[in-house]
Amino acid sequence: MNIKQVILQAFRDQPGSFISGEELSQTCGCSRTAVWKHIEELRRDGYEVEAVRKSGYRLLVAPDRLSAAEIMAGLETNRIGQNVIAYDEVVSTQPLAHEAAAKGAVEGTIVLAELQTGGKGRLGRPWHSPKGTGIWMSLIIRPSIPLPKTPQMTLLTAVAVAKTIREETGLPVKIKWPNDIFIGDKKVCGILTELNAESDRVNYLVIGIGLNANSLESDFPSELAQIVTSLRIESGESLKRVTFIQRLCRIFEEEYDHYLRAGFERVKQEWENHSYTIGKWVTLQTISQQLEGRAVGLDEEGVLMVEDQAGQIHKVYSADVNY
Numbered sequence: 001m002n003i004k005q006v007i008l009q010a011f012r013d014q015p016g017s018f019i020s021g022e023e024l025s026q027t028c029g030c031s032r033t034a035v036w037k038h039i040e041e042l043r044r045d046g047y048e049v050e051a052v053r054k055s056g057y058r059l060l061v062a063p064d065r066l067s068a069a070e071i072m073a074g075l076e077t078n079r080i081g082q083n084v085i086a087y088d089e090v091v092s093t094q095p096l097a098h099e100a101a102a103k104g105a106v107e108g109t110i111v112l113a114e115l116q117t118g119g120k121g122r123l124g125r126p127w128h129s130p131k132g133t134g135i136w137m138s139l140i141i142r143p144s145i146p147l148p149k150t151p152q153m154t155l156l157t158a159v160a161v162a163k164t165i166r167e168e169t170g171l172p173v174k175i176k177w178p179n180d181i182f183i184g185d186k187k188v189c190g191i192l193t194e195l196n197a198e199s200d201r202v203n204y205l206v207i208g209i210g211l212n213a214n215s216l217e218s219d220f221p222s223e224l225a226q227i228v229t230s231l232r233i234e235s236g237e238s239l240k241r242v243t244f245i246q247r248l249c250r251i252f253e254e255e256y257d258h259y260l261r262a263g264f265e266r267v268k269q270e271w272e273n274h275s276y277t278i279g280k281w282v283t284l285q286t287i288s289q290q291l292e293g294r295a296v297g298l299d300e301e302g303v304l305m306v307e308d309q310a311g312q313i314h315k316v317y318s319a320d321v322n323y
């Protein structure tokens, strides 16, 4: 932790209280003048810090800005989110995460931005990522699993996002196969998993998560307005994005650690419990065919099983789905 992070942590440990300059200088291992300089820097970063003679400093308001310091202060994980690379504006966080991973970024590294000018969705579609309203982040993981199991990481991520939304907002969230998070009939979050592998060895995965957090209806272009929503539109309250990311990191790590220890079964069950797809009549466009049938569940590897009118079960690895 750098000095700003230590100061923020001290404020968090004693919420609402004044902390003397002397105490902060001891905690940080620097002079009182250095503490004051770092407090000034925090103010420039958007923190409102009250300073009262003889009482010291206290934090009044933390900005809803996705900075590394904010996210890492109060993070309850061992790996996920322990390295945060935060930008104001990027084309897309995905290639930046690939670059960081190729240079050896540790597992759990998160690359995020307030604004993406060329956000990428699945199947080459654009991802609308306006400034300050969403969570646009790419997570690097390095699981030692065989290549065919990597789609399970997308299902695991969808479960982690769905659980985080439920815990943070209480909203009735559903997962549409394979990786869209829905509230009612509108999409609130999309996941884009990209893989780097050599022969059958996984080097790393970059999991892109795009969550419409605080967007208003007027923030969406007209072609999206009918099919997407945000947590703020649904709950009527603005979301603390930093708290959401911290909780997402914790839940992801719990799911991921359990998966690495015990396998896919728990993710499969949680995914099915949150599923928007199971039980629905679906039309699927795979690379080779169009298929219609009822989605009946995931198999033990996470492949979608669809029963057609003749009662035959088809296993679907990848497709565009319509309902």
Ligand code: BTN
Residues within 6 Å of the ligand: 091, 092, 093, 094, 116, 118, 119, 120, 121, 122, 123, 125, 127, 129, 135, 136, 137, 138, 180, 189, 190, 191, 192, 208, 209, 210, 211
């Ligand atoms: C989808 O099509 O549903 C997937 C959308 C994924 C969007 C996220 S936002 C963060 C990361 N950076 C990108 O450019 N895309 C992913």
